[in-house]
Amino acid sequence: MRQTAAVTEEDPGPVVQRILLGAELREAREHQGLSTSDATRRLGWYAGKLSKVEQGDKSLTDRELAKAVDVFGIDAERAEVLRKLAAEARRKLPPARVPEWATKYVNLIAAATEIKLFFPDSFPGTVQTFDYAQAMLDSAVIVAPADVERMAEERARRADSLLKNERTRLWLVVGEEALHREIGGRTVLRAQLERIRTLAEAPNSTVQVLPFDGGAHACHGTSFTIITLLEGKPSIVYTEGLTGSDYLGREHVRVYNLAYDNLRAAALSPQRTIEALDRRIGELS
Structure with a gap:
């Protein structure tokens, strides 16, 4: 069986x-x-x-x-x-404070055994601090101002849970721009980088930065998440736009995993990434 x-x-x-x-x-x-x-x-x-x-x-x-x-x-x-x-x-769960089309993603992330994220210019909601999330949501054209604080709180809560969750294997590759784009200002960015620095040293996480001087890479203009629910079961690729999202499977997963392997090969090593985070945190202090 x-x-x-x-x-x-x-x-x-x-x-x-x-x-x-x-x-x-x-x-x-x-x-x-x-x-x-x-x-x-x-x-x-x-x-x-x-x-x-x-x-x-x-x-x-x-x-x-x-x-x-x-x-x-x-x-x-x-x-x-x-x-x-x-x-x-067929059970019903209380709705998450996210757009309706993102609810499935929130539930998948909570249940995943492995998550691979690539974001070229910012840190994803999965790992955001409250202030960083609030600054991102404040500028979103589809989020009502009255919902910003509650949604930021929920993002931060999910990020805290993921940091403490030792059963989920997390891989994060971000473009170097994420270390420099001052979302929310210098103080907010520094706190976000400190969060990522902590994540980079967690035993179940690997963080890598894709450097500016690395030239072309496999995923220009594309951010995505690869979610594995159970070992040996098919993974799911999640992509998101301004007004909706898409869940890709089967052949798409093979291509995105290949692209992710190429991104990791082109990125700084985990140790050099920690050094880059330390330098940038020092510049923002």
């Missing part, structure tokens, strides 16, 4: 359970040699529903899951595991 997260382990939340269920169903469908369109016809579902389920964007009723179990030839033992996943996936 293949490994699946048991619902009795530390609760990863319904969003993650939907993704795990979707991955299991996609694997079962492909094992039967069924295309998405063929499976959709056999299931009697509307066009696009199966894709949403497999991507973790839609939950299933017990009856819908039973139909999928029958069509995909899933054995009884496996079906029981999937029923438990489906039940957990």
